[in-house]
Amino acid sequence: MIEYFMAPLVGAFFTIAVYLILSRAVIQMLLGITILGNGVNLLIFVMGRINSEVPPIVPPGLKQPLEAIANPLPQALILTAIVIGFALFTFLLILGYRAYQELDADNTNNMRLAEPSGETKPPLSY
Amino acid sequence: MALDNIAKPELELPVAMLDTATSIADWSIIFPVVIALMGGALLAMIRHSRGSQIGFSLLAVLAIIGVEAELLYRVIVNGPIAMTMGNWLPPFGISFVADAMSVGFALTAAFVTLVVLIYFQAEIVPRETRHGFYPLVMLLLAGVTGAFLTGDLFNLYVWFEVMLIASFGLMIIGGRKIQLDGAIKYGFLNFLATTFFLVGLGYLYGLLGTLNMADISLVAPLANPAAMTAIAAIFFLAFAMKAAAFPVNAWLPASYHTPDAAVSALFGGLLTKVGAYVLLRVLIALLPEQRDVFDPIITIIAILTLITAPLGAIAQTNLRRALGFFVIGGIGAILAGIAAPSIKGVSGATFYVFHAMLTMSAFYLVAGLVERVTQATDTRQMGGVYASNSLLSIMFLILVFAAAGLPPFLGFWPKLLLTEAALQQSDWWLAGAILINSILTSIAGTRLWAHIFWRNGREGKKSEVKNDRLRALKPKENRFALGASVALVLVIIIIGIKPNIVFQSATIAAKGLLQTTTYITAVGLELPTSVTPTSVAPASVSPASNPPASGVAQ
Numbered sequence: 001m002i003e004y005f006m007a008p009l010v011g012a013f014f015t016i017a018v019y020l021i022l023s024r025a026v027i028q029m030l031l032g033i034t035i036l037g038n039g040v041n042l043l044i045f046v047m048g049r050i051n052s053e054v055p056p057i058v059p060p061g062l063k064q065p066l067e068a069i070a071n072p073l074p075q076a077l078i079l080t081a082i083v084i085g086f087a088l089f090t091f092l093l094i095l096g097y098r099a100y101q102e103l104d105a106d107n108t109n110n111m112r113l114a115e116p117s118g119e120t121k122p123p124l125s126y
Numbered sequence: 127m128a129l130d131n132i133a134k135p136e137l138e139l140p141v142a143m144l145d146t147a148t149s150i151a152d153w154s155i156i157f158p159v160v161i162a163l164m165g166g167a168l169l170a171m172i173r174h175s176r177g178s179q180i181g182f183s184l185l186a187v188l189a190i191i192g193v194e195a196e197l198l199y200r201v202i203v204n205g206p207i208a209m210t211m212g213n214w215l216p217p218f219g220i221s222f223v224a225d226a227m228s229v230g231f232a233l234t235a236a237f238v239t240l241v242v243l244i245y246f247q248a249e250i251v252p253r254e255t256r257h258g259f260y261p262l263v264m265l266l267l268a269g270v271t272g273a274f275l276t277g278d279l280f281n282l283y284v285w286f287e288v289m290l291i292a293s294f295g296l297m298i299i300g301g302r303k304i305q306l307d308g309a310i311k312y313g314f315l316n317f318l319a320t321t322f323f324l325v326g327l328g329y330l331y332g333l334l335g336t337l338n339m340a341d342i343s344l345v346a347p348l349a350n351p352a353a354m355t356a357i358a359a360i361f362f363l364a365f366a367m368k369a370a371a372f373p374v375n376a377w378l379p380a381s382y383h384t385p386d387a388a389v390s391a392l393f394g395g396l397l398t399k400v401g402a403y404v405l406l407r408v409l410i411a412l413l414p415e416q417r418d419v420f421d422p423i424i425t426i427i428a429i430l431t432l433i434t435a436p437l438g439a440i441a442q443t444n445l446r447r448a449l450g451f452f453v454i455g456g457i458g459a460i461l462a463g464i465a466a467p468s469i470k471g472v473s474g475a476t477f478y479v480f481h482a483m484l485t486m487s488a489f490y491l492v493a494g495l496v497e498r499v500t501q502a503t504d505t506r507q508m509g510g511v512y513a514s515n516s517l518l519s520i521m522f523l524i525l526v527f528a529a530a531g532l533p534p535f536l537g538f539w540p541k542l543l544l545t546e547a548a549l550q551q552s553d554w555w556l557a558g559a560i561l562i563n564s565i566l567t568s569i570a571g572t573r574l575w576a577h578i579f580w581r582n583g584r585e586g587k588k589s590e591v592k593n594d595r596l597r598a599l600k601p602k603e604n605r606f607a608l609g610a611s612v613a614l615v616l617v618i619i620i621i622g623i624k625p626n627i628v629f630q631s632a633t634i635a636a637k638g639l640l641q642t643t644t645y646i647t648a649v650g651l652e653l654p655t656s657v658t659p660t661s662v663a664p665a666s667v668s669p670a671s672n673p674p675a676s677g678v679a680q
Contacts, residue, residue, distance in 0.1 A: 021318070029314055033321075042301055047332025074331070077280055084287045091294055092313050095536055099306045113307040114384050122441050123310050123506060123577060 006046045013039030024108045026096040033092065037085040041078045048074025143213055151200075152209040155222045155275060157193045158232060159266065161186055162268035170261040176252060179260045180243065180505045187240045190271070196234040197224050202634060206648040208277060208340075216277075216649045217338035222490060223277035223649055227476055227635035231403055232274040234480055236394045238487045239267050241614045245491050246388040248496075248600075248607035254299050254386075262299070266292035266392065273400045277649055279327055279337045282404065286320050286368070293397060296389045308384030315377035319367035326360035333357065340649035341413050343642045351415065358416030361408050362424075369457045371400030372431035376456060379438065383446035383503070387494020390446055394453050395487030398481050402460040406475060410467050417467065425465040429559040436566035440573065443505050445493050448574060450487065453530050455563055456482040459544055466547040473629075473636035474543030480628060481536045484621075485528045488614040492521050494608055496578060501595050505577045510593035512579040515595055517608070519579040521615045526571030528618055531564045536622035541627065607647030 013035055020032025048071045052067075056072040058065050105111050140322040165186030172178055201207060206225035210216045243263065250259070276282050293316075297309045331337055333353055334345050346354060363374070378398070382390050409417040409424075417424070435455035442448035451537030456478065499515055500508040512519045524535065531541035541560055547555035577601025583591045599608060620626055638645060643653060 021314075026310065033314070033317060036318075036321055039319055040328060042582065043325060044328035044331070047328045049332070071455070077327075077331070080280070080284060085321075088294075088313075088317055089285065091291065092366060095294075095298065095306065095309055095313060098301075099310050102303050102306055108310065111307045111310060113304040114311070115380050119443070120506075122443055125577070125581070125585075125589070 002050050003046055006042060006050070010043045010046065012025065013042065026099065026106050026108065027110075030093055030096060034085075034089055036091070037081070041081055041085075044074050044078050044081070046073075068124050127164055143215060145512060148209060148213070149386065151571075152207060154193055154197055155207060155209045155224045156211075157395070158190045158197075158236070158271045159222075159268055159275065160188050161189065161193070162264050162271060166261045166264035169264055169420040170258060173256060173258050173261065176255050179255055180247065183243055183260045183264060184240070187236055187243060187267070190236045190267070190576060191233065191240065194229055194236060194271075198229045198233055198631075201226050201229050202631060205644050206638060208315065208649040209652065216627055216651055217336050217341035220281050221277035221338055221340070221649050222275050222383055223339070223645065224275060225635065225638045225645055225648070226631055227403070227639060228274040230476075230631055230635060231399070231479060231483070234483045235270045235274070235396050235399075236267065238483055238614075239263065239361050241610050242388050242392050242395075242487065242491070245391070245610035246386075246604075246608050248603040249386055249388060249494070251300070257299055258295065259299055261394065262292050262295040266296065266396070268292075269457070270396050270400055274403060277339045279330065279339060279342070280338075282412070283320065283323055283327060286323065286400075289397065289400065290316055290320060292398065293393060297385050297393070299389070300386060300518045302384075305384045308381035311375050312381035315374075316368065317372075317398060319364050322360055322364035322367070323667060325353070326357050326364060329353070329357045329360065338649070338651075339407070339412060340642070340646040340651050344646060344651060344654060346413055346417060354413065355416050355419050358409070358413045360454045361413075362420060365401050365405045365408065366427065366461075367401075369405060369460070370454050371427055371461060372454075373427075374456075375431075375435075375454050379442075379447050379450040382450045382453070383444060387446070387490055387497065390449075391487040391490035391494070394490050395483045398453055398457055399483050402475075402479055405461070405464060406472070406479075406639060409464055410472060411642050411645070414467075421465060424461060425553065425556055427543070428458050428461035428465045429555055431455070431461060432563040433458075433566070436563060436570045439570035440499075440566070444503055445496065445505050445508070445574065445578070446490065447504065448505075448570065449486070449489050449493055452567065452571070453482070453486050455487065456529070457568055458563060459560060462544050462548060464558055465556055466544070466551055466553060467542065467640070468547050468550060469640065470543050470550065471547030471635050472639055473632040474540045474547055476632040476635045476639075477540035477625075477628060478537075480632070481540050484614065484618050485525060487538060487629070488521075488618060489525045489529065491607070491611045491614065492518060492525060495599070495603070495611060496522070498607075499596055499599065500578070500593070505574060506585040507595070508578045509581040509585070509589065510595075510596060513582075513592075514596045514598065519575070521611060522579065523572075523575055524615060524619065526568065526575055528622065530568035530571060532568065534622055536625070538617045538622070539625045540632075568571060 016031045017036035017039055017096055020028045052068045052070045053071045054067055056069040100106050169182055186499050201224050206223055208221050210219035210221045210224040212219050269285050269292055272285035273282055294313055297312055298305050300631045333349050367374040382393055435451045439448045439451035459478050460475045495518055497503055499511055502508055528535035528537045531537035545557050581589055583589050583593045
């Protein structure tokens with residue numbers, strides 16, 4: 001039942017993320033990437049089916065849990081994705097800050113060192 | 127442990143756990159990754175002692191090459207081998223699978239890393255050693271090798287991220303402004319691509335209940351075909367972005383020319399090829415029915431990538447940016463193999479990945495030397511190198527011919543296979559695009575060659591006056607950088623003249639990809655005798671259908 005509420009929520013996360021990533025300001029792109037990551041984590045969580053709140057622990061002395069348990073695998077996947085996403089986000093945040101300091105630009109339109117704007121035409125000799 | 131042993135007979139858990147130890151021969155599948163990770167950790171600890179870094183990293187890479195060569199021999203002779211972690215039986219544990227394709231690529235990647243490490247001795251700055259160049263290279267190699275060898279899609283995602291974070295570090299090491307600029311674009315777009323991959327993984331898990339590649343190829347035909355097509359589309363977008371296929375390749379020419387030449391060579395040789403490998407694996411081995419649905423789209427993208435990339439190279443004046451477009455053109459050729467998935471097409475794509483790894487790395491290495499000799503990065507400022515360093519000009523021309531696919535150089539053979547495959551399924555446009563790509567690449571390459579080597583001086587009025595900014599290579603550069611480049615180019619020439627062994631290995635790899643039965647049995651899953659569609663969905667995690675959890679508890 002809760003899936004019906006989670007699905008639009010995931011959709012909202014993706015919408016906001018796409019809007020922010022399409023912006024040219026690095027800080028907004030960073031926020032977009034974070035929200036996108038959270039949206040994906042929610043998506044994996046819903047795709048793993050939400051049908052039980054019982055922790056996936058087998059009581060001592062038994063071979064199997066007594067009742068239906070929560071699916072532990074998506075939780076493991078999400079945990080991995082959170083850790084990785086956090087590490088990459090941190091790196092990009094510092095990179096964005098360094099770029100702001102060094103290039104004096106938060107707008108990707110003004111970052112033209114690697115791809116200079118107004119390049120001359122290729123040589124016509126040969 | 128003792129309690130465990132007594133309890134085992136009455137527990138009856140053979141479905142989930144293996145109760146015998148993994149044989150040492152199987153362990154060797156994960157040795158390459160383990161050595162690279164441990165080597166990276168060790169090198170990070172001793173990063174302040176400059177002298178020992180190169181020694182240890184060479185030792186680690188040589189050990190990896192040794193293990194992988196032995197693995198490749200075993201795989202070619204006996205077929206794929208697999209190992210599943212933690213004594214779980216597949217599909218519950220994370221499997222590592224070595225088949226001819228994955229080990230072949232991993233071995234090539236390790237070899238390229240070895241060459242680049244030697245080359246780097248000529249351009250190393252003490253600061254870069256202290257900031258961890260060598261550990262990052264080892265971690266990059268670990269990520270690339272892990273991505274090739276893993277048999278689990280989520281694990282593949284993790285290796286992608288290992289690769290990504292290591293490449294971030296390498297991209298900005300040195301901290302020049304241009305590197306920060308390139309890294310921003312590279313970082314955001316690649317992170318986005320891996321996030322798309324994660325979206326696809328989420329849907330795939332929800333639909334199939336498994337992430338083990340062998341298991342996916344078993345249950346994918348039973349799932350809802352429309353949903354599987356959507357998943358395949360997401361995967362295609364994600365990996366095409368990682369591989370830098372035509373509409374989503376803007377990050378590559380924006381960033382690959384910014385770091386040191388050795389790092390460019392490592393990236394140009396390894397990173398996009400991992401994306402291409404995963405495209406081959408996912409679209410041909412795991413989801414062949416969905417690939418058939420996308421066949422026209424893949425063909426169009428392959429054609430566009432093949433034709434636009436060398437046009438981009440022709441328009442460029444910055445040497446290494448032009449090379450970035452050559453890298454993209456190679457991806458188009460690999461996509462052509464995916465669009466024509468016969469034995470010939472897939473083995474052509476496999477061969478092309480191998481060729482592109484060696485040739486593109488060598489190209490960037492030689493370009494780095496050209497930049498050193500001319501003290502410029504823009505071809506307009508270069509000229510007259512033919513007179514001052516003829517060896518460089520010969521190597522550059524050979525690499526142009528190899529990249530364009532002119533016989534008898536390395537690039538000719540995979541392009542021959544790919545053209546043949548395209549003609550066999552009467553895909554005239556695709557075959558034509560492969561040939562046009564060769565012509566355009568040779569035009570772009572020979573134009574670069576003419577401007578850098580043939581022209582006497584720099585562009586403009588002084589073009590016939592001798593270039594006064596040229597300098598001779600220092601002894602250190604001659605010994606390491608030129609030596610490593612010559613060795614790599616020699617390998618390219620020799621394999622180009624004697625391509626049989628690579629040709630046969632590529633055919634074995636292609637067969638393994640097209641007929642997944644050996645792969646599936648190697649992982650340890652049973653082939654279906656009768657189709658049981660009911661056992662697909664993971665919808666209810668009831669106690670009975672959840673052996674991993676009950677296994678963990680004991």
